[in-house]
Amino acid sequence: MHSLNLGILAHVDAGKTSLTERLLHTVGIIDEIGSVDDGSTQTDSLALERQRGITIKSAVVSFEIDDVTVNLIDTPGHPDFIAEVERVLSVLDGAVLVISAVEGVQAQTRVLMRTLRRLRIPTLVFVNKIDRRGADTDRVLRGVAERLTPAIVPMGTARGLGTRDARTVPHAGFTTGMLDVLSAHDDDLLASYVEDGTVPYARLRAALAEQTGRSLVHPVFFGSAMTGAGVDALVSGVRELLPTAAGHPAGPVSGTVFKVERGPAGEKIAYARLFSGTVRTRDVLTFGDFSDPGDTGDSGDSGDAGGDGGRGGCRGGGRRQGKVTAVSVFESGAARPRTSVAAGRIGKLWGLGDIRIGDTVGVPREHVEEFSHTRPAGRHHFSPPTLETVVDPARPADRGALHTALTQLAEQDPLIDLRHDPVRREISVSLYGEVQKEVVQATLADEFGLDVGFRETTTICVERPAGSGEAVEFNGKDANPFLATVGLRVDPAPAGAGVRFRLEVELGGMPYAFFKAVEDTVREALGQGIHGWQVTDCTVTMTHSGYSPRQSHAHQGFDKSMSSTGADFRGLTPLVLMAALRQAGTRVYEPMHRFRLEAPADTLGALLPALAALRAVPRTTRTHGTACVLEGAVPAARVHELEQRLPGLTSGEGELEAAFDHYAPVGRGAVPERPRTDHNPLNRKEYLLNVTRRVGG
Structure with a gap:
């Protein structure tokens, strides 16, 4: 059996969970279709999800299509739970993006499609709710082409829109629209058409599957999750157009944990997708952070647009081990107890008490030959919480x-x-x-x-270094109470670079554990800068190192008071780092959202002063017909207020899209300060009293 790990993604209320129910019914997993409104769906299992009628946590359910086991992952649609979607992206082989035939392309739809395309995840589009009043598939297709991607191939047409009898008519032969899109990536198709006046449909279908698998084009299906119209065609599309999972069961173990929950007895249960190898009950697994000890690289990724400010980069944890006590594998609609889970599958693992979301299991995916050219799994794809x-x-x-x-x-x-x-x-x-x-x-x-x-x-907010600064404290000198020498230089880095740690001293100059203690402490201490905010987009270089070798008494007992330990380096590093950071200086940056606001043109006179009062900066303004579209940036702190004021400013006709874009310097008023939660290394006396209970010198 082949495997396909399939994500269902959508803007909230597009019908994503209802489509999941319909798919399960169509393939014979459930006999009766659950209702989101009644709280009876398979994947919304939390009591809170059933009460509110929204998906909060991702859920996995499995079914078979011919010789393919599909692990279907239902994800939240509300932007407040985008972190759940982010974790799922790292395990997907393909996706279905659901769009409402009534509301069309919405704010979250654009965020999701941008990310799916950037990560090159093969994606089908399903235009849902063709039976709803107001459904307009032509308008939706124009919206998809203009606001998501022009590389779309409609797989049929919809008839009887807006009625319970709405249905889809699939394209069963050659269409010039399909040829136009596919020939953009295949010159032979166009040459064949010029020569013969047509192209066999089988060849077009093969090209469609190949280009869909490379995420170059996106087939579009129409239907209704409520009536089942068009769902059979979607199931066929999933089987024929999306690639199955790669990975060899006999290879090195490599996987990623995308969900952690607790069982009835409080035990941790890890949801892991395996890219390579096989995990068996009683296996001892290595998992955690697998960054290169010589150069740790980025602590965060660039985010959706403009960087995540390095948030989450000080997570640490390193490599850890645990023994698998039980395994379940998703198949035939549920997680079934098994003795092993193999490459390409999703399994639930018990016994790994220290496991965390985002952990790599075994070796990193990019170290496996089949995945060596793919994007590493543990990167941030969406904006951070602001x-x-x-x-x-x-x-x-x-x-x-x-x-x-x-x-x-x-x-x-x-x-x-x-x-x-x-x-x-x-x-x-x-x-x-x-x-x-x-x-x-x-x-x-x-x-x-x-x-x-x-x-x-x-x-x-976040802090970024304004310049360069360095500091050093030597072992046994200048009131240094720690048996350690640490020198650090802080340099600014480009926006979105995160935090990098480098060495300008010989790695063999002292035990590696001491270097690791400095690096880990640097990352932890950068969680609170001069103004209390996390410091990001910088390079920290270790310029000096030194230690007191292990000393023993005559009876060979270890004399801790004369020998350096990791605690000495962990204690000294924050003092040196903050001294270097203070010399460099920092600027505080606040999160900014890009916005797109569409409203009646005659409301522009009221909108512009209101936007200015909220410190929003329109960058482009254009009109089409009786509507105007403004695009620009607004402080994240003012987005909620803008949402609340918009109906009154636009007579209820304004539509706002807003998503994190970048961090901008705080320009006016007092610099925002965040209360410190550490031992305050900015105050040497207070810090030493807290850390060592004595003041050096």
């Missing part, structure tokens, strides 16, 4: 339980970036939006019995 709020328990006595509960939620969604301030006894989390805040609140109440409230949501 909002933060403090979570307060209704009862002060629940503060410890709240920390434990949020820690478990952070295991399932690392981007909430839990921060604990022991001085103020505050716990804060990062968020994408207000809906996510409501879900966190409901989850804490339903699963942990905790009643919580939230303080005002604030914007998460």
Whole structure:
């Protein structure tokens, strides 16, 4: 059996989960189709998902099409849960992007398609809801061609739009539209047409499958998840046009963890897609962060457009090991207990207590020959959370339980970036939006019995070095209480570069563990810069190193007071790093969203002053007919206010798309400060009192 790991993606309410139900019914996995409104779907299994009628967590369900086992992954559509989608992208062989035939291309549709194309994930488009009043497939096709990609091939036409009798008529032969799109990447097709006046449909279909598999073109299907119209054609398209999973079961073990949940007894269960090799019960697996110890490279990727500011880059953790105690493999509609999971499949693994979302299992995928030219799995594809709020328990006595509960939620969604301030006894989390805040609140109440409230949501900024700076402290000199020599230089790097750590000293000059302690501490300490924000887009170079060799008494006992340990380097590094950073200086940058606003042209006079008041900067303004379209940038902190004011400014006819784009320098007013949650290495005396309980010298 071949395998195909298929993602279902869409803007919220496009009918993604309903399509999943219809697919399961069509292939015979379920006898009765569940309803999102009734909370009876297969993939929305959380009580909160059933109550709210939205997908919050990704879910896997499996079925067979001929000789192919399809692992179908239903993902959230709401932008507040984009982190769930990001984790799924790393395991997909193909995708179906669902678009409503009524609403057409929406904000999240554009974000998803840009990412799918950039990652070269083969994608089919399914235009859903052709039975709904207002359905217009011609308008949707124009929108797809103009706002997503012109490389589309309609696989049929829709009839009876807007009625329960709506149906699709597939193209069963040669069409000039298909030839035009495919010949852009295949000169032989065009030559054959010029010579013979036609091209055999079988040849066109083969070219379509080949170019779809390379993500050059995107077949478009029409149908209705509610009535089942067009779904058979989509199933055939999945089988014939999307490539199956690569990877050899006998190769080196390589996989990635895209989901972690806890079982009834609180045990961790990891969802892993294997690219190579086979994992068996009782295997001891190595997993975690597999960056090169000699040059750790980027801590983050460039994000969707303009960088993620390196958030999440200080995650650390390194390589870890665990013994697999149980395995389940997705097949025939559910996860089935098995003794092993092989390349190309998705499995649930028990026994790996230290496993985290995003961990590489075995060797990195790019180290396997078949995947050596593919994009590494552990990169950020979407924007980081740009909002933060403090979570307060209704009862002060629940503060410890709240920390434990949020820690478990952070295991399932690392981007909430839990921060604990022991001085103020505050716990804060990062968020994408207000809906996510409501879900966190409901989850804490339903699963942990905790009643919580939230303080005002604030914007998460970042710091970048304004120049270069360096500092050094020598072992045994200048009131240095640590048995270590550390010298560091901080240099600015291009926007989106993240954090890089390099050595200008000999790697053999002291034990590697001490270099690793410095690097790990640098990444951790950069979580809070001069103004308390995470520092990103910089290169930190170690310029000096030194240590006290291991000393022993006459009886050969280890004398820790005379010998360097990793704790000496971990203690000294923040002081040196902050001294270098202070010399370099930093600037605070706030997140900016790109926006596209479409509204009646006669409302432009009211819109422009309102945008200016929100510090939004329109870069382009154009009109078509009675509508105007403004595109530009707006501070992330003002997006929610713009959404609230838009209906009143546009008589309810304005449409806003907004997504993270870049970080911009905070230009006016006081520089925003973030309270520190560390031992404050900016204040040497306070830091040493906290770290060593004594002041050096």
